[in-house]
Amino acid sequence: MDDALQPVRRIGIMGGTFDPIHIAHLAIAEQVREAFALDLVLFIPAANPPHKQGRKVVPAYHRLMMTQLAVCSNPGFHVSKQELERKGPSYSLLTVRELQERYGANAELYFITGSDTINELHTWYHIDELLASCHFVGTTRPGAPVDKEDLRKRFGQLAEEKIHFLAVPELEISSTDIRERVRDGKSIKYLVPAAVEAYIIKEGLYR
Numbered sequence: 001m002d003d004a005l006q007p008v009r010r011i012g013i014m015g016g017t018f019d020p021i022h023i024a025h026l027a028i029a030e031q032v033r034e035a036f037a038l039d040l041v042l043f044i045p046a047a048n049p050p051h052k053q054g055r056k057v058v059p060a061y062h063r064l065m066m067t068q069l070a071v072c073s074n075p076g077f078h079v080s081k082q083e084l085e086r087k088g089p090s091y092s093l094l095t096v097r098e099l100q101e102r103y104g105a106n107a108e109l110y111f112i113t114g115s116d117t118i119n120e121l122h123t124w125y126h127i128d129e130l131l132a133s134c135h136f137v138g139t140t141r142p143g144a145p146v147d148k149e150d151l152r153k154r155f156g157q158l159a160e161e162k163i164h165f166l167a168v169p170e171l172e173i174s175s176t177d178i179r180e181r182v183r184d185g186k187s188i189k190y191l192v193p194a195a196v197e198a199y200i201i202k203e204g205l206y207r
């Protein structure tokens with residue numbers, strides 16, 4: 001079909017290491033889906049997270065399984081294995097290029113993040129090209145205030161046009177904390193979906 005005739009689709013990208021996926025990931029994705037009228041949100045587990053090189057993460061198939069278990073009850077959420085099927089660091093620019101091919105030139109892409117990630121954007125691979133290709137939505141994360149003036153200095157007009165912010169109910173939850181809780185024999189009930197908790201126990205992850 002001619003690009004001009006294709007309907008505009010608004011697609012959310014929820015990228016993460018998801019080691020493990022937790023309720024804050026799900027909550028920010030749902031808040032952004034609604035606020036930005038997204039047609040769908042793709043949860044994309046990173047095979048090889050660019051900024052976590054050298055850090056041990058559980059094998060990709062476990063992170064994929066937990067992500068699938070976590071999102072399956074939401075019809076607006078889907079899982080994409082594209083980064084798991086690619087070699088090398090999971091650069092978001094390569095992911096966005098693949099999505100542009102898959103969904104066509106009229107698709108509008110919204111990369112969903114916490115505010116800690118927005119503060120790191122200047123360190124990302126070819127960030128200017130990435131900002132030209134997709135939107136970012138920074139959701140509030142406890143302990144990570146965003147310096148908007150710094151973003152304006154670094155990215156100029158692109159910051160105004162492509163980096164958006166959404167205040168969400170803040171959840172002081174991290175995968176690091178969940179891994180530590182499991183290691184210490186503490187409860188993770190209600191911090192991850194019940195099916196993810198059951199999977200972690202069954203597979204003996206993070207002990």
Ligand SMILES: Nc1ncnc2c1ncn2[C@@H]1O[C@H](COP(=O)(O)OP(=O)(O)OP(=O)(O)O)[C@@H](O)[C@H]1O
Binds near residue numbers: 142175
């Ligand atoms: N509690 C939270 N509130 C808002 N955003 C979050 C929260 N936890 C994670 N995110 C965002 O979700 C995305 C993926 O995060 P990631 O999978 O690295 O989880 P994490 O909890 O930060 O992991 P870790 O503790 O292992 O570093 C990032 O953009 C991150 O900013």
Ligand SMILES: O=C(O)c1ccc[n+]([C@@H]2O[C@H](COP(=O)([O-])O)[C@@H](O)[C@H]2O)c1
Binds near residue numbers: 050
């Ligand atoms: O492309 C990059 O340079 C880049 C650098 C850091 C993080 N990212 C992406 O940002 C998302 C969150 O990363 P992380 O490390 O917080 O799980 C995940 O999809 C990563 O692939 C991407």
